[in-house]
Amino acid sequence: MKAVGIKKSHPIDHTDSFIEFNTEEPKPGDSDLLVRIKAVSVNPVDFKVRQNAAKDKELEEPKILGWDAAGIVERVGNKVTKFKQGDEVYYAGEIDRPGCNAEFQLVNENIAGHKPKNISFEEAAAMPLTSLTAWECIFERLKIEENSGENQDILVLGGAGGVGSIAIQLLKKLTKFNVIATASRNETEAWCRNMCADVIVNHKNLEEEMKAKGYEQVDYILNFSDTDMHWDAMANLIKPQGNICSIVETKNPVDLNILKNKSVAFHWELMFTRAKFQTPDMHKQHEILERISKLLEEETIETTLNKTFKGLSPETFKEVHSLQESGKSIGKNVISF
């Protein structure tokens, strides 16, 4: 099968930052689906792995990136019960297995979902990683209950990014929270409004902007932006006994004590945790994707797809990684094969 991957960690504008190659079509294990990929999307994890996986020396075999896909089940493993050949599926996959930037990919059925029937492969490929991340942040890490949040405020740092875009929608459609999202440009502000955020603030002067809009403190903070940069502001803006959930690793050690007087909790969310550690509740990611599928079919939420690119080729991935690395990407960028 044809694939695009890396043999060495190069800057994105290097000739060999991505290479095209042929490799054997993988064989499904007991719980695996072999999926013919129709579309993939790119997330920050893609360029982080590209920048770091082969820093020192060239890999013996090229590494296939990509952790967001929609496609058609070509074949199933012996013990698969949730899917059959020909099913249309979407999923994020596992960080420790080959990615989806290829003609075919294996995925454990417990972390895959049926693709929503009413949208395209491209629109579906935009959703899995960010929806799983946003869902786990809101409903599992922070244990927010559906329909709760009346008279409560939640601040979403990085509202126009992939995770922010779907988090705002899930909050607005499944809870009663007042959703304050951050954006710093006209385009991102408009995007957040389109996702139904109640209030938009500029994260460049976060505390002042919040005060100017009448908010001293909020019940919850979801951080999909820069954890180090917002650390002090988050500590000031969170209510006593409040909860912060973040998906962005810190560059430096942090002063944890500034959260202590208020008895605040800090939660990490990493969508790859369940599959990485093969947790007993790994199948919940299947359930979340089925639910997201239903919400998309009912048009309760909408795809966060923004731009579509074409072709399983190094050139396309270079273009999209470049856009993603700029930090100016809005919503999701998808590549269809």
Added chain:
Amino acid sequence: MKAVGIKKSHPIDHTDSFIEFNTEEPKPGDSDLLVRIKAVSVNPVDFKVRQNAAKDKELEEPKILGWDAAGIVERVGNKVTKFKQGDEVYYAGEIDRPGCNAEFQLVNENIAGHKPKNISFEEAAAMPLTSLTAWECIFERLKIEENSGENQDILVLGGAGGVGSIAIQLLKKLTKFNVIATASRNETEAWCRNMCADVIVNHKNLEEEMKAKGYEQVDYILNFSDTDMHWDAMANLIKPQGNICSIVETKNPVDLNILKNKSVAFHWELMFTRAKFQTPDMHKQHEILERISKLLEEETIETTLNKTFKGLSPETFKEVHSLQESGKSIGKNVISF
């Protein structure tokens, strides 16, 4: 009224580390009880405030320490509904108001409880601060439900201290968790067994000891010991998606990222948070103390009082602070007036 307090932050063996003085009997505000103190206990917060409250220059008025008391209601404020004159009460109090090392003290009725009928003032004075802390850690910060915890493990770092002693009891009596407590001396190990811990490990070689006892990872960690010292071990010993709750501030910035791969949450608990920020749910501390009172009366749990001292005098407080500062104190030390 007579009181014991500090005018300057001195080492405990300094002549004036504590002074005796007379001051006006305080007048209850609308929601206050004026309590005639019968017994108090000493917690780490006492010596931390003593060491830091007047580091640079002498205070104009002496500061009264002490945040754990049992006594009799002498008079009530205009809007008090939960207590009446003559009631026997116990409470921890507020960090921003004068403490209990005095003949009389004011306390807001929303954070006070009725003293258990079947135990002495000394036995009761040992309980409020540590019970509130342990209860908030377990049932509020970590949101553990009563009767839950079947086939789950919880690690209590610092099992023989004041908070550890009551946390172990609450876990063993109100949940189904397997409780692993740390202790490093024969006396503390015996004390933890007496509190009904299932397993005792030495926290000096925590990870090795845990492995030797058959534990790779646990579902929850309660840290009542040294946060910096145990940071790496906690990161290794916590299960994916697990929760850590700590009450001990860190000395240095910490590497928060080591909790990220597992999507772990870190919760702070400070018993003073609710009163300090006058949170709308401050009255829950009244409810917790009422429940603790009932549990003590039913003999479901027992007082963690270990040693009793006598007299509202600088000498007594010097002796008890000295013991507390040594870090070798077991259970609670109480002073009766």
